Amino acid sequence: MSSKDDIQLLRINYLRGPNIWTYRPTLEVWLDLGELEEFPSNLLPGFNDRLVALLPALEEHHCGVGERGGFIQRLREGTWTGHVLEHVVIELLNLAGMPTGFGQTRSTSKRGVYRMVFRARDEQVARMALAEGHKLLMAAINSQPFEVPAAVNKVREQVDDCYLGPSTACIVAAATERGIPHIRLNDGNLVQLGHGAQQRRIWTAETELTSAIAEGIASDKDLTKSLLKSCGVPVPEGEAVDSAEAAWSAAQDIGLPVVIKPSDGNHGRGVSLDLSRREDIEAAFHVAALHGSEVLVERFIRGNEHRLLVVGGKVVAAARGSVAVVTGNGRNTVTELVDAQINTDPRRGTHEDAPLGLVETGKDEAVLLELQRQGLSPEAVPEAGRQVLIQRNGNVSVDCTDLVHPEVAHVVSLAARVVGLDIAGVDLVAEDISKPLNQQGAAIVEVNAGPGLLMHLKPAEGSPRPVGRAIVDHLFAEDENGRIPVIGVAGSQGTHTVARLAAWLLHLSGLKVGLACREGLFLDSRRIESAPSAGWEPAHRLLINRAVQAAVIENGARSILQDGLAYDRCAVGVVTDLGGAEGLAEYDITDSDQLLKVLRTQVDVVLPDGVAVLNADDARVAGLATLCDGDAILYAVNAQAPSLVAHRAAQGRAVVLNTKGQVTLATGAAEVPLTSITHLTGRRKQDASDVLVASILAAVGAGWAMGISPDLIAAGLKTFEIDLASSRLAHLAH
Structure with a gap:
């Protein structure tokens, strides 16, 4: 071929x-x-x-x-x-x-x-x-x-x-499960959960509630220890030193064996354990000095390394560490044994989602020091059957959450509160996590801000823990979803008027409103940009603005085809008409029936407790009501439009003009007249007036869907200015 x-x-x-x-x-x-x-x-x-x-x-x-x-x-x-x-x-x-x-x-x-x-x-x-x-x-x-x-x-x-790191990704996934939207704010792990004024921000396992002071305290291990000790939290005796000689002197004062570690290191780097000989202690000082601004000498506590995750004052997960050893065979070097017996573990790797890191015998100073203490080097060939200790720490990956004693949980939670962290990884050494710390001479050795979550998500042994859900539940109450009311307006005729009037009604109801439409970008009735803003980027800017309590966003068909919608779901979705197909040939759209499939996107994203507001003067638009997860309000210039009549006959809600020319809210046969709108429509040509009337009815439908009272809607109609140049929106822009 x-x-x-x-x-x-x-x-x-x-x-x-x-x-x-x-x-x-x-x-x-x-x-x-x-x-x-x-x-x-x-x-x-x-x-x-x-x-x-x-x-x-x-x-x-x-x-x-x-x-x-x-x-x-x-x-x-x-x-x-x-x-x-x-x-x-x-x-x-x-x-x-x-x-x-x-x-x-x-x-x-x-x-x-x-x-x-x-x-x-x-x-x-x-x-x-x-x-x-x-x-x-x-x-x-x-x-x-x-x-x-x-x-x-x-x-x-x-x-x-x-892509997001595993810790951030698990929090985002937990938020998604709760229906909380998210927006990634940079190329890293800074993520916004929720929209506008209801948002919370995370950066890996740190949140906007994480105090900068608390983070600073946690990064200074000596200061952390002194604060914990003053509050009765058990910590190992120790002191900061500035030389190898001082490290040996301090070790003698504290009592051998000791631990040498950097004061502000992380991930166990530069930490050496169970040191008793002067040469080992002095060598460990130089290793620790490479990883921090100061070096600490502490009493060595026997037992296993543990990491407990505290979220909002509660211990939600715990993991235990284990030592890494190899067994000699009389043929292979230590490096070869490590690669064959340790690094082949599928749980180890250099990528972010590996629960355990690779052991690099030639590069890791702590490993080299451990081998030196045993009279070995990476190139040495241990005799057959000899157990060689490679790592004493850094292998925390065995889930033990269900074993944590209540007294241990209390002390660990207290440690996080003393430092001031809402989310903390508390490291302690204990022989048995199921017993109180004071019964076994155990102690808390570190409190970490922004702890990694992978050991709890993918433990080498034991059950994964829903730590992402715990963090989301910490940030949002059970009845919160991080959402602000969003009104989306799609179509081609009068959509900017619909958006502006809907924003005006929300403003009168007491909310700080963001508005993105073809006439500009507005924040709380102030026009901050006059360039056309009916698109993804301006709408996105509203959703990340903490001042915005509600948003009204105009979406044209072209914007939906080019970028999609800026929001995942909305409280109200308005579709006005099926015009404009003639300008979309590049998207293979040539008629209004094809355009209907584009604009249905606005209806598809209405929340189950939300409302689609649809123009019943076009039966195809009114038919989108069957695709909505929520309720539907129809409107029509022609109060006898068949779709609207059928909707009202089924006790549906509708917005029409009554025989007196008043905007009227109808539920089935019941009607509540609001006000005449001749002051808005009377001086315009008849064809333009039909579009304007339809736009006003659509906006009233959106306000009604948002629960705004009939009296306030009527007041909004009386005070709204059709012409932007003479409206309050324009006055406040200058």
């Missing part, structure tokens, strides 16, 4: 929020199959076998068949290579440790051109997976060699570089 020309990637677009495909961020790729349009998978000799040989786990893909092997069935029956690329990319992401289940491929109006989309938690990771998947697919088509492990490593490296 002759080689096939490459599939062309015409356009790659990252949809950052809910979109026409799914609620989640996705990467959308426009593909031109070229000559491969004539060659579905069953017409490419040997292709299916080559592809499955490269990616055996494709057998697990259900595809549209809905069961294991479904995708393989599609391959054998014949499916186009755009669809195959979707599954190849998904499988590469799975292999790289970022499981992805969602993907779709759809044809366009142009022969051979497809839109392929897949779930993308991070844009750069998704782009790398696409690039490698594209190369793999063409290699399988043209029977060329391809190194799958190398491709997976490239994607995995991108995951490590770009």
Whole structure:
């Protein structure tokens, strides 16, 4: 078979929020199959076998068949290579440790051109997976060699570089389970949970409630000890020293054996334990001095190293450490034994999600010192059967949460409170964590701010602990979800007026309102930018602003197609009309029926306790009510619109003009007239007036959906200025 020309990637677009495909961020790729349009998978000799040989786990893909092997069935029956690329990319992401289940491929109006989309938690990771998947697919088509492990490593490296660390990711996942939205604020682990004034921020396992003073105290181990001791918390006797000679002198005063460690180190770096000989103590001083500004000498406490996680004053997880040893065989060096007996443990690695780190005998000063104390070096060959101690600490990975004695939990919680940390990793040494500390001469040796959570999420032994959920529950009360009221307005006619009037009604109700619409960006009725702001970026800026208690966001179809929505869910979703399809040909949208599938996105994201506000003058828009998770309020200039009449007959809510020209709130047959709006519409042309009337009715529907009282809505209509130049919004902008 002759080689096939490459599939062309015409356009790659990252949809950052809910979109026409799914609620989640996705990467959308426009593909031109070229000559491969004539060659579905069953017409490419040997292709299916080559592809499955490269990616055996494709057998697990259900595809549209809905069961294991479904995708393989599609391959054998014949499916186009755009669809195959979707599954190849998904499988590469799975292999790289970022499981992805969602993907779709759809044809366009142009022969051979497809839109392929897949779930993308991070844009750069998704782009790398696409690039490698594209190369793999063409290699399988043209029977060329391809190194799958190398491709997976490239994607995995991108995951490590770009995605949230495991501690942050577990907190975000727990927030998502509770329906709390999140926004990543930088390329690292700074994340906002919630929106606007209801938000909380985390940075790994630190929160906005974590005191800078407390963090400073925790970083100074000597100061931490003195504060703990003053409050009756057991700590080992010790002192700071500035030389190797002083370390030996202090050790003699304290009593041998001792521990040497840096005063402000972390992760156990530079810590040496159970030292009794002068030469070992002086050598340990120099190791510790490399990792901190001061060196501490402390009484050595016998027992196991433990890490207890305190969240909001409660111990929520505990892990125990163990020593790392190797057994000599008379043939291999210490380094070789470590690599064979310790580093082969699948729990060890250099990546962030490895519970245990690799032991580097030639680089780790503490390991070198430990070997020196045993008369060995990394190159030494221990005799057969000899036990060689490699590490005394740094291997905390055995869950022991259920064994923690209540008195131990009390003392550990007290230690976190004394330092002032809302989240703390408290290190203690004890022979038995199930007994009170004072019965066994145990003590707390460190209190850490921003503790790692991996040892509790992926313990080497024992059960994982829901520490992410504990942190989220600490930040948000049981009845809180971090959300502010969001009103989304989609359509093309009068949507800016709907957005402005809805924002005005929220403002009158006492909320500080953010407004993003085509007439600018507004904060609490002040226009801060006059550039058109009906898009993802301005809306995003509102959602991260702590001053915003409610947000009104205008979304055009183009914005939804280009970026998706800036919010995951909303309290109210308004759809006004199906106009504007003629300007969306580049997205393969040419008529209003296609546009309906775009604007339904606004209805799809309405919360279960929220409301869709829909224009019943177009039966297709009114029909979106059946797709809403919440309630629906219809409005129409024509009070006899069939969809509206049917809705009212079913005791649904509607906003109409009554025979006196008054805006009226209707529930079934019952009506509550508000006020006339002739002062807003009377001087305008009839065709323009219909759009304006519809816009006013939509905004009233949004206010009603938000629970604003009829009297306040009426007052809002009387005080609202249609023309921005003469409105309060403009006055306050200057």
